[in-house]
Amino acid sequence: MVTEITDGLKVSVVTSYQPEYSSPSQSHFVFTYKIRIENFSNYTVQLLKRHWYIYDANGIIREVEGEGVVGQQPVIEPGQAHEYVSGCNLKTELGKMKGSYLMERIVDGKQFKAVIPQFVMVVPYKLN
Numbered sequence: 001m002v003t004e005i006t007d008g009l010k011v012s013v014v015t016s017y018q019p020e021y022s023s024p025s026q027s028h029f030v031f032t033y034k035i036r037i038e039n040f041s042n043y044t045v046q047l048l049k050r051h052w053y054i055y056d057a058n059g060i061i062r063e064v065e066g067e068g069v070v071g072q073q074p075v076i077e078p079g080q081a082h083e084y085v086s087g088c089n090l091k092t093e094l095g096k097m098k099g100s101y102l103m104e105r106i107v108d109g110k111q112f113k114a115v116i117p118q119f120v121m122v123v124p125y126k127l128n
Helices: none
Strands: 001-008 010-018 029-039 046-057 061-067 081-090 094-105 111-122
Touching: 010 111, 029 111, 046 081, 046 111, 081 094, 081 111
Parallel strands: none
Antiparallel strands: 001 010, 001 111, 010 029, 029 081, 046 061, 046 094, 094 111
């Protein structure tokens, strides 16, 4: 698990390789990642947008931006958390992702970016 805290928001990430959806012979590797966003600030916040950088080990970099996460723009109260699971396809056995969320404080509309820590996705047999 990797973690980053920005303005009282703690973003934690855990990854998992999905062999049943992968096809190594065709350079297709599928990973899921579970993200937990915990609000340790004094403000209710809403996640508006996501911005990702996805790196394959072959040097290919993809940039992905969009509204919310998995079809939601969650509102997170102080002391509460939001979790979701999403996925990523790579063309190599290892890669990494990093990014940010555009967040907005409900009380005054102030927007800020919460850092999504860089995390690695690696096929387990590459670790041996």
